[in-house]
Amino acid sequence: MEPQQQQQQQHQNQEDMNCSNNGGKGGGTSSSSSYACRQSSTRWTPTTDQIRILKDLYYNYGVRSPTADQIQRISARLRQYGKIEGKNVFYWFQNHKARERQKKRFFSPDPNSNINGTAAPPPTASVVNPQTRGGGRGSGGWSGKLPPPEEPFVLHNKFSNLTPPGTRVPFLITDPHSFIFLD
Amino acid sequence: MEPQQQQQQQHQNQEDMNCSNNGGKGGGTSSSSSYACRQSSTRWTPTTDQIRILKDLYYNYGVRSPTADQIQRISARLRQYGKIEGKNVFYWFQNHKARERQKKRFFSPDPNSNINGTAAPPPTASVVNPQTRGGGRGSGGWSGKLPPPEEPFVLHNKFSNLTPPGTRVPFLITDPHSFIFLD
DNA sequence: GTGATATGAATGAAAG
DNA sequence: CTTTCATTCATATCAC
Numbered sequence: 001m002e003p004q005q006q007q008q009q010q011h012q013n014q015e016d017m018n019c020s021n022n023g024g025k026g027g028g029t030s031s032s033s034s035y036a037c038r039q040s041s042t043r044w045t046p047t048t049d050q051i052r053i054l055k056d057l058y059y060n061y062g063v064r065s066p067t068a069d070q071i072q073r074i075s076a077r078l079r080q081y082g083k084i085e086g087k088n089v090f091y092w093f094q095n096h097k098a099r100e101r102q103k104k105r106f107f108s109p110d111p112n113s114n115i116n117g118t119a120a121p122p123p124t125a126s127v128v129n130p131q132t133r134g135g136g137r138g139s140g141g142w143s144g145k146l147p148p149p150e151e152p153f154v155l156h157n158k159f160s161n162l163t164p165p166g167t168r169v170p171f172l173i174t175d176p177h178s179f180i181f182l183d
Numbered sequence: 184m185e186p187q188q189q190q191q192q193q194h195q196n197q198e199d200m201n202c203s204n205n206g207g208k209g210g211g212t213s214s215s216s217s218y219a220c221r222q223s224s225t226r227w228t229p230t231t232d233q234i235r236i237l238k239d240l241y242y243n244y245g246v247r248s249p250t251a252d253q254i255q256r257i258s259a260r261l262r263q264y265g266k267i268e269g270k271n272v273f274y275w276f277q278n279h280k281a282r283e284r285q286k287k288r289f290f291s292p293d294p295n296s297n298i299n300g301t302a303a304p305p306p307t308a309s310v311v312n313p314q315t316r317g318g319g320r321g322s323g324g325w326s327g328k329l330p331p332p333e334e335p336f337v338l339h340n341k342f343s344n345l346t347p348p349g350t351r352v353p354f355l356i357t358d359p360h361s362f363i364f365l366d
Numbered sequence: 367g368t369g370a371t372a373t374g375a376a377t378g379a380a381a382g
Numbered sequence: 383c384t385t386t387c388a389t390t391c392a393t394a395t396c397a398c
Contacts, residue, residue, distance in 0.1 A: 043378055043389070065383090091379060098384065099377080105251040106258075106269035226374045226393070248386070274375060281388070282373080 044088040049081040054092055064097050066090075227271040232264040237275055247280050249273075 046054070057063040057074065066074060066089065075089045229237070240246040240257065249257060249272065258272045 045378090045390095088378080092377095094383080095377065095379085102251075102384085103270070106254040106273055228374085228394080250385095271374080275373090277386085278373065278375085280386090285388080 044084065046084070046088070046092070047082040050078045050084060053078060053081075054089070054096075058093065058096060064093060066093055227267060229267070229271070229275070230265040233261045233267060236261060236264075237272070237279075241276065241279060247276060249276055 075086045078084045258269045261267045
């Protein structure tokens with residue numbers, strides 16, 4: 001979202017939306033004529049401040065996949081800027097990360113990707129909260145890339161593997177969040 | 184073959200745009216509007232040839248969600264008809280599929296015994312050449328997904344912080360989608 | 367100029 | 383983590 005020229009789509013920022021709507025959907029609370037509060041039916045609509053903080057955590061603090069503990073803390077903090085739940089934070093990071101990668105895959109390989117306004121330094125990895133991944137690719141271990149952009153046919157499978165070298169430690173879970181409970 | 188007929192091909196004949204791009208293939212400006220090149224700085228405006236090819240891929244080849252690999256190839260091929268990027272192809276298929284489904288869902292609630300979970304039956308596709316995938320997931324297309332997950336038992340256990348250190352969770356298989364984002 | 371419609375773009379949510 | 387689905391915003395174009 002940021003490496004892109006987002007010239008649009010900055011929907012409402014209702015820092016304090018009085019549309020306390022939650023779960024209660026389909027109630028037929030069809031707005032009469034004016035959009036007091038937009039589609040606040042189900043989807044979380046992050047406020048600008050929430051976005052700012054989330055991006056700050058993502059880019060300046062290297063947070064990519066916060067743990068449940070972090071999620072709680074983050075959402076608690078963001079709650080002062082608007083309604084938010086833990087899962088929103090979870091999904092946000094998940095989506096943000098996935099889409100950044102996705103963009104690198106087939107989105108514009110535009111060499112000139114500058115961010116306007118919503119600047120955010122690249123993964124400088126100034127991690128203050130060490131959540132470093134142990135094995136293999138840590139922060140920034142992205143290795144694989146898209147194939148040569150010019151190739152008439154030859155359809156390949158759609159999945160590029162993600163497993164690092166097949167060296168798998170017998171009893172070592174490479175997921176930082178998965179605690180090993182083996183003696 | 185027309186679940187959604189283009190009742191009005193509004194804006195897609197300006198391939199002759201002088202917008203600092205590959206010279207399309209002349210012709211075409213015979214629309215009924217004196218509209219030359221306006222959207223250069225905004226969103227992508229597919230040319231008729233690009234649309235034709237995209238639809239051909241969609242309907243005749245059953246392409247619904249091209250892979251990053253395919254997207255690169257498709258966009259590369261379409262580039263000779265006008266400016267285009269990978270993300271445009273991505274969005275095009277995404278939108279086309281979504282809107283076809285959306286219209287179908289709206290126009291035909293048809294709760295027949297056709298409740299197949301995910302697959303949308305070939306709307307009108309005449310799958311001539313099932314490329315890598317069929318006209319949908321249900322019709323014997325591709326089925327492979329991620330490589331075998333590594334964690335045999337430890338699934339999505341990032342919430343294990345809820346357990347005090349030292350407390351080992353034996354075989355907690357949490358429902359992958361029954362998150363416990365307690366707030 | 368305004369509204370309706372089509373569609374490109376974006377993103378939250380969820381499935382796989 | 384990857385990919386898809388659903389919904390929404392933004393904009394282009396045409397009808398009036």
